[in-house]
């Protein structure tokens with residue numbers, strides 16, 4: 001449809017400029033389905049199950065199963081298959097529940113689109129907000145800054161519309177879009193599809209300006225869905241992915257190395273051949289933390305649900321909860337997060353710093369007409385404050401064209417004329433004082449004998465000093481300037497023509513006359529000072545990245561209690577000059593960045609990430625989008641603009657900064673639980689593997705039958721599911737929590753060796769108490785003895801290898817169940833089938849002493865580790 005005229009497009013879509021009838025829209029929704037990306041559609045159970053099979057641990061288990069089947073070790077192969085099926089089923093269930101609760105949370109923050117529809121053929125079109133998934137082809141929608149482009153669109157009207165298409169083209173700068181009636185005859189029609197000026201695509205978002213468009217494709221029919229299929233957009237590896245993948249790959253290497261090592265050692269020292277293979281495979285399986293994905297999903301889903309219920313914080317992507325716990329730098333914008341973004345007019349000042357009405361008068365004319373001329377007026381709090389304070393000034397003028405505010409230019413322009421009068425039009429520009437002053441050549445003196453004079457360098461310096469002085473009081477200052485433009489130049493030309501074709505453009509904003517300033521004050525967010533103090537106490541450095549004046553930013557930060565020296569505020573110009581390590585170094589040592597463009601904010605965040613910080617970004621405006629997407633974790637308040645809410649990983653339901661502290665604590669809590677689970681599982685598994693290897697070499701028979709190894713593994717796996725309900729040590733909540741693969745390795749090796757020592761001591765007492773290991777009965781008793789000891793040591797590890805707090809009831813119960821199985825199974829009627837027999841009483845007596853010593857050793861070593869490293873993570 002790219003080459004058709006607007007009329008042809010509307011006709012093909014059986015729509016019109018007034019929009020669809022409600023009944024038409026209902027039929028289309030039934031026909032085309034919801035406007036949702038394939039990735040957002042519910043996943044079927046078979047697909048979910050198959051996804052579980054793609055996990056690397058499952059892959060390794062399946063390989064080991066195949067090896068067992070190849071050497072006809074059917075028992076081992078069957079147990080491995082059961083293990084894989086159980087872990088996939090549990091994982092599918094955990095993911096299903098997690099997805100369901102994440103979807104329920106997302107429901108709370110549905111993105112909407114402004115659609116124009118008619119109740120009946122004779123009724124007037126009505127504009128209303130509907131969830132984006134209800135849009136259908138043919139719908140006429142309105143676009144405003146901060147909106148997601150909700151489907152593929154053909155523009156009908158536009159006013160200075162620019163869109164971010166980074167997700168589609170990788171281009172970070174916004175591109176201009178405008179309607180073309182007959183694109184086939186326009187030279188711009190040769191541009192690549194995404195560059196076509198008259199088309200907007202799902203996956204992009206409105207940076208500035210406004211527009212009206214007709215939906216040409218929805219859901220799976222959009223270009224975005226076509227290009228990205230069922231995979232969601234990713235911002236690269238998150239802190240969570242990095243740590244879990246790091247640990248997984250270390251383990252996988254171990255697992256792959258184990259069977260050949262066992263085979264070689266047995267062949268070299270015991271002269272055994274391939275008959276050891278099932279045992280070697282079982283040892284490798286024993287090392288696998290099959291339940292890792294299940295426990296991780298369950299822990300994160302539980303954390304996210306509790307966070308939403310207690311603190312109204314919505315985590316849209318589960319791994320984001322871990323990343324929240326790992327945040328060590330939180331960057332935030334100022335307006336709307338640290339301040340309330342409900343500015344009120346403080347004063348209207350003439351260029352000589354005295355109160356005077358003229359600047360407010362022109363500011364109000366500008367605000368009114370930039371809003372009125374937008375396709376969908378999106379009131380900006382600054383404009384609202386100006387209009388609230390002024391008389392209805394703008395109505396004595398008629399708006400001709402507007403250049404809406406955009407955060408890169410930091411200016412807004414409105415071209416107005418007096419109705420019924422001929423003569424030149426007036427261009428009224430308001431914006432950041434530095435940017436307006438750069439475009440001013442004259443200044444208007446106040447009073448009855450007001451006249452315009454050239455600005456010389458001394459006057460320019462005085463104006464700058466005035467701005468600095470007001471900013472230092474924490475006021476937000478806008479400069480207001482005017483100029484006359486000949487009528488007929490841009491006025492009668494359609495505003496949607498691209499730059500350079502005669503419409504009002506930013507190039508017209510020059511040679512201005514400064515009329516003065518309006519100063520606005522914005523109160524601090526009430527919870528911000530306490531929230532910032534709490535964040536600092538919990539080891540999170542806060543950095544402020546704002547588009548506002550350095551003086552205003554510094555004053556606000558001081559009022560909030562952030563320790564900064566006014567000279568250390570870095571501005572966007574400085575950021576733009578630097579790159580690589582120099583920028584990283586500046587970003588690390590600076591607390592406040594002012595006059596930042598959206599791109600500057602993103603570059604600071606990227607530099608911090610490159611220096612190894614786990615960086616969160618909290619923002620609410622369209623100017624925060626690039627930074628939000630660059631950060632490890634994007635946060636926004638619930639009333640942020642659509643696109644920001646859509647891009648954020650975490651949405652704070654209430655505009656209360658203390659919620660961030662709770663969210664970070666919940667992230668640390670979840671990570672703490674995952675860390676405890678991994679420590680206990682891996683050190684215990686490693687201990688068993690070392691002991692099995694040593695015993696395999698020392699004994700003339702296999703220390704445990706493959707089926708026994710796997711059964712013990714299954715019991716331990718089931719018990720570990722209770723770690724989702726754990727409570728980490730308070731120390732784990734005091735600082736950023738991360739999973740550090742190498743620190744882990746050290747930890748599990750130490751405790752694994754301790755575990756192996758207990759196992760080897762058990763071998764010694766078994767050799768003493770169970771004679772006749774040369775015949776099957778002796779071997780069965782040996783196997784039973786070790787099985788019992790293994791489950792008892794695992795129960796002990798679950799209770800003792802913890803950081804500080806006593807284990808909660810479910811973990812205690814699971815440990816008790818493990819101990820009961822370990823003690824009772826060899827005595828039960830099932831024992832012979834599993835190759836075990838009853839043990840002599842003396843063994844239990846000696847085992848009790850080994851376990852007491854092991855428990856004491858474990859508690860001592862754990863306490864020493866706590867003293868040394870303090871935290872509950874690794």
Ligand SMILES: Nc1ncnc2c1ncn2[C@@H]1O[C@H](COP(=O)(O)OP(=O)(O)OP(=O)(O)O)[C@@H](O)[C@H]1O
Nearest residue numbers: 333334335380405407410412430431432546547548
């Ligand atoms: N509606 C507007 N009209 C004219 N100028 C504006 C308008 N809104 C903001 N400005 C000017 O542009 C500057 C940058 O605005 P921007 O929205 O990027 O950041 P901010 O709202 O000041 O701060 P933050 O980045 O903390 O949200 C403002 O400091 C102000 O001087």
